[in-house]
Amino acid sequence: MSALIDAMRELVTANRILAHEGVLDAYGHITVRHPDDPERFLMSRSRSPQHVSLADIVTFKLDCTPIDDLGRPLYSERPIHGAIYQARPDVHSVVHNHSYDVIPFSVTKFALKPLAHVAAAIGHEIPVWDMATKFGDKTNLLVRQMEQGRDLAQKLGSGNVVLMRGHGCAVAGKSLRQAVMAALYLQVNARMVLSAVRMGAGTDIKYLSKGEVETWMAQTGGPNFYDRPWEYLTKRAGCDDL
Amino acid sequence: MSDLIKAMRELVIANRILAKEGVLDAYGHVTIRHPDDPKKFLMSRSRSPELVTLSDIITFNLDCTPIDDLGRPMYAERPIHGAIYEARPDVMAVCHNHAYDLIPFGVTNKPMRPIFHVAGGTGAHVPVWDIKTKFGDKTNLLVVNMEQGRDLAKTFDTNSVALMRGHGAAVGGQSIYECVMVSLYTMVNARVLMDAMRLGGEITYLSPGEIEEQQKVTRSPLAVNRAWEYLVRRAGCENL
Numbered sequence: 001m002s003a004l005i006d007a008m009r010e011l012v013t014a015n016r017i018l019a020h021e022g023v024l025d026a027y028g029h030i031t032v033r034h035p036d037d038p039e040r041f042l043m044s045r046s047r048s049p050q051h052v053s054l055a056d057i058v059t060f061k062l063d064c065t066p067i068d069d070l071g072r073p074l075y076s077e078r079p080i081h082g083a084i085y086q087a088r089p090d091v092h093s094v095v096h097n098h099s100y101d102v103i104p105f106s107v108t109k110f111a112l113k114p115l116a117h118v119a120a121a122i123g124h125e126i127p128v129w130d131m132a133t134k135f136g137d138k139t140n141l142l143v144r145q146m147e148q149g150r151d152l153a154q155k156l157g158s159g160n161v162v163l164m165r166g167h168g169c170a171v172a173g174k175s176l177r178q179a180v181m182a183a184l185y186l187q188v189n190a191r192m193v194l195s196a197v198r199m200g201a202g203t204d205i206k207y208l209s210k211g212e213v214e215t216w217m218a219q220t221g222g223p224n225f226y227d228r229p230w231e232y233l234t235k236r237a238g239c240d241d242l
Numbered sequence: 243m244s245d246l247i248k249a250m251r252e253l254v255i256a257n258r259i260l261a262k263e264g265v266l267d268a269y270g271h272v273t274i275r276h277p278d279d280p281k282k283f284l285m286s287r288s289r290s291p292e293l294v295t296l297s298d299i300i301t302f303n304l305d306c307t308p309i310d311d312l313g314r315p316m317y318a319e320r321p322i323h324g325a326i327y328e329a330r331p332d333v334m335a336v337c338h339n340h341a342y343d344l345i346p347f348g349v350t351n352k353p354m355r356p357i358f359h360v361a362g363g364t365g366a367h368v369p370v371w372d373i374k375t376k377f378g379d380k381t382n383l384l385v386v387n388m389e390q391g392r393d394l395a396k397t398f399d400t401n402s403v404a405l406m407r408g409h410g411a412a413v414g415g416q417s418i419y420e421c422v423m424v425s426l427y428t429m430v431n432a433r434v435l436m437d438a439m440r441l442g443g444e445i446t447y448l449s450p451g452e453i454e455e456q457q458k459v460t461r462s463p464l465a466v467n468r469a470w471e472y473l474v475r476r477a478g479c480e481n482l
Contacts, residue, residue, distance in 0.1 A: 103434045104440075108444070138455065
């Protein structure tokens with residue numbers, strides 16, 4: 001099978017995993033850089049992630065113009081993805097989601113940090129991007145222009161996660177599986193921090209140190225690192241026969 | 243398909259979606275204005291929303307008298323719907339629910355305000371109606387006559403959502419899709435907002451301009467069609 005078909009299949013599976021795990025609901029999306037051309041990326045047509053199939057995948061240039069949309073409706077927030085791919089040659093997959101557990105950290109000053117090893121991929125420091133800072137307080141908060149996408153990508157910097165105030169987050173991965181795992185464990189980690197706060201911890205929570213995050217991330221580069229969770233998540237999402 | 247059958251079918255689907263997503267439980271209801279006669283509305287007979295089928299739908303006048311009830315038991319709180327349709331010609335669908343995440347906002351002085359974009363449809367202002375203010379502290383809190391319904395509709399005013407103290411909420415939409423989406427995402431907003439409050443400190447809510455722009459998105463075919471396919475399938479209604 002060609003690398004392209006493999007990438008499309010993984011992208012469909014990733015859509016359904018993130019929907020099944022509640023990271024994506026009716027909205028949000030995941031993309032992957034084109035395996036044969038780093039100047040392009042693959043993304044579903046406008047459709048809820050749970051229902052994405054191979055026939056829905058459209059190819060886009062990094063400026064987010066479609067190549068083979070065939071007139072189908074497209075997600076309006078493609079620039080989140082295109083701009084991050086432009087700014088970050090090391091990124092091969094991007095997730096944009098509205099995880100209900102993550103959003104509270106985008107509208108308060110409470111910094112979201114990893115408190116368990118499995119969440120190390122979210123990074124030691126997570127920036128919060130507020131669209132109103134540069135684009136005013138009369139937008140609909142959607143990132144629909146490359147200028148907005150590039151401003152968001154700048155805030156992401158060299159990290160893996162950026163929160164978007166009153167909206168959600170963008171998660172970048174060096175591989176599709178890493179992006180899925182980071183998006184999933186960003187949500188799990190947010191839930192655990194909220195639980196710690198409910199226990200009365202206030203801000204006195206022991207997070208992973210910068211060194212622990214770096215050490216963990218150093219081992220994630222291997223080709224088989226995500227095989228175990230991927231088999232599990234694929235089966236849970238009902239995609240093992242896809 | 244005639245407009246009436248289409249409206250009845252969408253109403254059955256709306257019932258099941260709102261039940262599946264936890265906005266409605268054993269109680270609560272959703273209605274739609276009659277597509278051929280704005281002086282009537284459609285509502286299920288008394289039945290939990292999860293179980294509503296086409297044959298349960300009854301037509302009512304806006305004063306909530308039934309036209310074709312055939313002696314079946316009816317929801318007592320029809321006046322929530324009839325009074326809002328009377329007062330608001332632009333409202334085409336109404337949901338009354340007891341979403342557990344919303345009720346805390348009706349009994350505290352913590353205002354319900356949108357804090358994330360998909361909840362923009364909730365609107366900038368969510369008034370709280372207390373039945374006790376006009377009808378005393380010996381009611382059973384149910385809105386069972388038109389006088390009570392009209393008092394609620396007055397507080398509801400030009401908004402999309404009103405909370406009912408110690409009871410739940412009323413939601414109005416320009417379409418049944420909007421009514422379902424606003425009911426659902428107002429509940430989600432409540433959950434997210436409660437978590438933000440737990441984190442402490444200042445909260446950044448959507449600005450009035452952002453809310454206005456998001457209300458347009460909530461009504462756009464791109465947003466509605468995507469969500470509706472998803473919600474219909476989750477509720478197991480794609481072959482209905």
